[in-house]
Amino acid sequence: MIRLSGRFRSALIIGGQGIRARKTRTLLSMVSLFLGVLAVVVVQVGAETTKSARLADLELHAGKDGTRQTYLPGNADTIQIGQDTLKGRTDAVAISFTQAIIGEPGVSPVNPGGAPFDQPGGGQYAYPDGVEIFCDARGYCQPMQVAGDAPDVPVPGQAIELSLNALTGDIRQFRPFRSVSGQWLDFSSDPSLSPRIVVNLEAAKGFMRHQVPAEMRVEGTTANPTPRIIGVIDDGNMHPTAYTRADELQNWVPRSSNAGNYGPGLQVMLAPTAGDLEQLLRIRLTASGMPAEQIHFETIQARKEIAKELALIRWIFLGMAGLVLLIGVAGILNVGLATVGERVEEFALRRAVGTSRSLLAGIVLAETLLTGLLTAAAAIGLSALGLTAISALFGDRDQFLQDLAFPWQAGVAGVIAGLAAGLLGGLIPAIRAARIPIATVMRA
Amino acid sequence: MTALLELHGITKTLKGQKAPRTILDGTDLTVDRGESVAILGRSGSGKSTLLSLIGLFDRPDGGQYLLDGRDITRLPERKAAALRSAEFGFVFQRFFLLKHLTAAQNVAMALVNGQGWLPRRKRRARTLEALDRVGIAHLAKHRPARLSGGEQQRVAIARALVREPRLLLADEPTGALDTETGNLVIEVMRSATERGCGLILVTHDWDHANKMQRVLRLSDGALHPATDTRSVASVSGPARHRAAMGMDRTDAERSEVAR
Ligand SMILES: Nc1ncnc2c1ncn2[C@@H]1O[C@H](COP(=O)(O)OP(=O)(O)OP(=O)(O)O)[C@@H](O)[C@H]1O
Ligand SMILES: [Mg+2]
Numbered sequence: 033m034i035r036l037s038g039r040f041r042s043a044l045i046i047g048g049q050g051i052r053a054r055k056t057r058t059l060l061s062m063v064s065l066f067l068g069v070l071a072v073v074v075v076q077v078g079a080e081t082t083k084s085a086r087l088a089d090l091e092l093h094a095g096k097d098g099t100r101q102t103y104l105p106g107n108a109d110t111i112q113i114g115q116d117t118l119k120g121r122t123d124a125v126a127i128s129f130t131q132a133i134i135g136e137p138g139v140s141p142v143n144p145g146g147a148p149f150d151q152p153g154g155g156q157y158a159y160p161d162g163v164e165i166f167c168d169a170r171g172y173c174q175p176m177q178v179a180g181d182a183p184d185v186p187v188p189g190q191a192i193e194l195s196l197n198a199l200t201g202d203i204r205q206f207r208p209f210r211s212v213s214g215q216w217l218d219f220s221s222d223p224s225l226s227p228r229i230v231v232n233l234e235a236a237k238g239f240m241r242h243q244v245p246a247e248m249r250v251e252g253t254t255a256n257p258t259p260r261i262i263g264v265i266d267d268g269n270m271h272p273t274a275y276t277r278a279d280e281l282q283n284w285v286p287r288s289s290n291a292g293n294y295g296p297g298l299q300v301m302l303a304p305t306a307g308d309l310e311q312l313l314r315i316r317l318t319a320s321g322m323p324a325e326q327i328h329f330e331t332i333q334a335r336k337e338i339a340k341e342l343a344l345i346r347w348i349f350l351g352m353a354g355l356v357l358l359i360g361v362a363g364i365l366n367v368g369l370a371t372v373g374e375r376v377e378e379f380a381l382r383r384a385v386g387t388s389r390s391l392l393a394g395i396v397l398a399e400t401l402l403t404g405l406l407t408a409a410a411a412i413g414l415s416a417l418g419l420t421a422i423s424a425l426f427g428d429r430d431q432f433l434q435d436l437a438f439p440w441q442a443g444v445a446g447v448i449a450g451l452a453a454g455l456l457g458g459l460i461p462a463i464r465a466a467r468i469p470i471a472t473v474m475r476a
Numbered sequence: 477m478t479a480l481l482e483l484h485g486i487t488k489t490l491k492g493q494k495a496p497r498t499i500l501d502g503t504d505l506t507v508d509r510g511e512s513v514a515i516l517g518r519s520g521s522g523k524s525t526l527l528s529l530i531g532l533f534d535r536p537d538g539g540q541y542l543l544d545g546r547d548i549t550r551l552p553e554r555k556a557a558a559l560r561s562a563e564f565g566f567v568f569q570r571f572f573l574l575k576h577l578t579a580a581q582n583v584a585m586a587l588v589n590g591q592g593w594l595p596r597r598k599r600r601a602r603t604l605e606a607l608d609r610v611g612i613a614h615l616a617k618h619r620p621a622r623l624s625g626g627e628q629q630r631v632a633i634a635r636a637l638v639r640e641p642r643l644l645l646a647d648e649p650t651g652a653l654d655t656e657t658g659n660l661v662i663e664v665m666r667s668a669t670e671r672g673c674g675l676i677l678v679t680h681d682w683d684h685a686n687k688m689q690r691v692l693r694l695s696d697g698a699l700h701p702a703t704d705t706r707s708v709a710s711v712s713g714p715a716r717h718r719a720a721m722g723m724d725r726t727d728a729e730r731s732e733v734a735r
Contacts, residue, residue: 038593045588053576381572384533385635386561387589388554470533473568474524474647 039391046382047398050375057367061400062407064363065453069404069411071353073446077415079346080439083338088208090334092268095206098304099332104317106297113316114298115278118200123303125201128278130285132196134259135244139189142242146193148270149238192238194231194272196250198281206301207267212236214263217277227280230263235272250285257284302329357453360407364457368400372461379465380472393462397455400462404454408446415442478545480642480674481507481530486539487697488525499525501697502539509642512666512675514685516702517694523678524647526694530676531564531645532556561591565636565644565673567665569651571628573620580616583607583635606634610664626657633664643674650684662687 051058095101104110111128118126133141143149201219203209209216217230227248231239239261248259259276267273302309310329318324372379379392416438427434488500499522507513517523528534529541532551541549543563551559565586573582583603587594594602607613610630620628629649636644646665650658662677662684669675677688682704685691693702 039590041593042588042590049577049581377572378574381574382585382589383557384531384560384566385586385589386557386559386591388557388591390554391590470531471524471528473566473572474528474533 039394042387043391043395043398046387046395047402050395050399051402054371057371058399058403058406061364061367061403061457062410064367065357065360065404065407065450065457066411068353068357068360068453069407069446069449070414071356072350072449073408073411073415073442075346075349075353076442076445077419077439079342079349080441081436083342084439086338086342087334089268090338092207092209092266094334095301095332096208097332097335099206100302100304100306100310100329101206101332102300102327102329104298104300104327105322109320110317110322111298113320114300114313115200117309117313117316118300121306121309122201123205123306124309125199125203125206125301126278127200127203127299127301128198128297129299130196130198130250131193132274133191133193133249134246135191135242136189137247137249137256139191141189141191141193143193143238143272146195146271146273148234148272149241190242190244191249192235192242192244192272194235194238194274196229196281197273197275198278199275200278203275203301205303209265209267212264212266214261216263216265217275219277223277223279223283224260225280225283226258226260227276227284228262229259229274229276230265231261231275232265232267232269232273234270235274236264238272250281255284304331353449357449361453361456364400364403364453365460368396368457368461369464372396372464375465376468376472379468380470383468383470384473389466393466396462396465397458400458401451401454404450404452404457405447406450407453408450411450412438412443412446415446478542479506480509480511480544481505482540482542482545483530484540484542486526486529486536486541488522488529488534488536490525498697500529500536503694503698505530505692505699507643507674507676510669510672510674511690512669512677512688514677514679514688514691514702515694515699516679516682516685516691521694522697523694527645527647527676527678530643531566532560558591561586561589561639563642565633565639565641567629567632567636567644567646567649569648571620571625571632571652573623573628573631575620578617578619579607579612579623579631579634580604582620582631583638586635586638602638603634606638607631609637609668610634624657625653626660629653629657629661630664633661633668637668637673641673643676644668645676647678648680649677650679650681658684 091097104114106128114126115128118124131146135141197203199217199219202217204216212233214230217228246258246260247256249256259274261274265275267275300313314324314327317327382392383389419436419438423433423436427436483503483505486500486503486505487498489496489498491497503526505513505526515523515526525534529536532548535551536549539549540547543559548556548559573579574585577585580600580603583606584599587599587602604613604616607616610633612627612630612634615623615627615631620631623631629652633649644665649665650661653661658681665675665677666687675688677684679685685702686704691702691704692699
């Protein structure tokens with residue numbers, strides 16, 4: 033231990049003296065290496081930032097990694113079993129889907145089918161008679177022929193159609209909605225008679241543009257309730273959507289009426305730890321007569337999918353960065369070989385006074401490794417600074433730019449790149465230094 | 477008591493221009509503790525080669541090398557480095573000071589070699605003491621560029637002495653100095669032997685050689701007792717007296733005595 037630390041300290045002193053005596057050379061090595069390390073760091077920053085942005089997007093839409101989820105048919109029994117089983121559980125949520133029109137009674141909404149408001153034509157779709165837009169739970173909408181005779185289409189009026197998601201619990205543990213204003217649904221209080229709803233950004237846009245009276249028509253309601261909009265969130269969905277407590281909505285919509293016309297009848301999301309619940313649900317559903325093979329849980333693996341998606345691009349860019357880095361290695365190697373050539377006598381002399389080969393090689397290597405590390409520090413510092421500058425300058429244009437943070441993976445990649453370059457560029461000079469015969473000092 | 481150093485039948489062949497050349501061919505040498513030996517010889521006779529074998533810079537092709545009676549002929553390099561650090565001090569014709577370091581740092585270089593660790597304060601004390609022994613403690617902060625040749629060589633001697641070696645190996649240490657400075661340098665080294673350090677001095681200068689206890693000549697790859705070919709009147713020193721009184725023994729005889 034003492035011997036090792038003695039060697040280490042000697043190496044530090046000798047390496048330090050070497051670097052101090054050749055500041056310009058060290059600087060030149062760093063310059064030649066800088067672009068390469070910077071390229072690696074920037075590629076990693078880009079890849080990680082894209083990845084986390086995509087991941088955040090995907091989490092909003094599909095749910096967090098590891099979440100177990102299933103879609104169940106929308107018959108009344110199934111929905112009832114699902115909602116009852118999950119009732120009061122904080123580690124699971126069941127979502128049932130329906131369409132709602134909020135506004136003037138007896139008119140057709142400004143966005144039939146719950147379309148976004150900013151589509152060409154201002155969202156005022158004109159479909160042929162008998163065609164309506166149907167959207168599934170993921171927000172994919174398509175026009176569909178309504179069976180039978182074309183119904184009388186009411187005149188357009190001040191009303192907004194949106195998809196209404198009724199929740200048994202807090203969905204944000206699975207889909208981390210960003211709060212924009214107001215509050216989120218409170219699941220701990222008693223259900224209120226006028227349903228509280230939280231709308232997404234697109235729906236909020238509709239309410240800002242169109243002065244709509246607050247009456248909510250939900251398919252199958254016994255009487256139209258007056259909803260209270262208590263908050264706005266960003267759920268990443270471009271279609272107007274509203275969220276409400278399932279038990280509050282049930283005061284108005286008998287369960288049997290939810291025929292599951294609008295996508296799957298019931299979506300169930302479970303925390304990875306809620307395995308018991310999955311079992312329970314399975315047992316109850318099969319007991320009610322549902323075939324077991326219809327109940328299919330899947331695990332959300334967003335990270336893996338994104339990684340696959342980005343891997344190729346990342347490797348292509350890293351490959352190019354690696355080439356630039358290689359040029360830097362050639363630079364370090366060049367300087368290193370020249371330096372060893374110049375220090376032949378010094379190294380022979382150091383060996384003569386008892387410095388071992390390995391320590392000498394270690395010192396040469398340590399000098400280039402230190403150079404690599406310093407370069408990495410400079411490159412990382414510059415990219416972090418650049419990122420902060422971009423975030424400060426353009427942050428108001430996009431939420432995504434505002435949240436920019438230097439990913440630690442890029443820092444690690446930079447340090448590894450610097451060390452690897454130092455190792456590659458220093459190895460040959462180190463071996464040469466160790467091979468210098470001591471007798472050189474006698475012949476010179 | 478065993479001698480400090482014994483060489484028996486050392487051979488060394490170096491690659492020549494065309495054919496390999498045998499430089500050392502059965503060289504014998506015994507040096508006692510604290511003994512000073514001068515080695516003379518024509519240029520190219522292999523004096524430096526011999527010193528590089530003694531100093532463990534290189535290994536002989538044949539023969540035996542004993543240090544304190546211990547066979548170190550085939551010592552692995554790692555252990556050789558430790559011995560170079562602990563047992564030997566080297567002085568060369570050119571001074572080999574590192575020009576980016578001060579005199580003190582150049583001396584301390586022998587202490588900062590990965591062989592044992594001394595804290596900074598002890599290093600400084602030892603360094604200054606070594607510089608003081610060669611009479612240039614006041615130049616500790618000077619870089620080599622600001623030192624005269626004699627001063628530089630004395631820094632090199634201080635570097636060789638700083639670890640208190642048991643044998644000083646000097647290869648023509650005065651070769652690059654004028655006569656007066658050369659004499660001073662030899663005197664500095666000789667005074668080191670008074671503290672028990674052995675000295676092998678390779679030189680071309682009979683005056684310097686005669687200040688050693690024994691004078692040997694290397695020729696045809698072997699060491700022989702040397703006799704001063706110049707007029708006896710101009711020679712002084714212990715070697716001459718002993719030679720004159722027939723006190724010089726051959727190495728073979730000395731080995732006999734040692735056993
Ligand atoms: N690395 C080497 N490879 C081959 N031959 C060498 C090598 N080094 C020295 N020689 C040869 O070995 C012989 C002895 O060299 P050495 O340096 O020992 O002589 P020397 O007695 O010290 O001479 P000088 O008094 O000029 O310093 C010389 O002829 C030299 O040419
Ligand atoms: Mg020589």
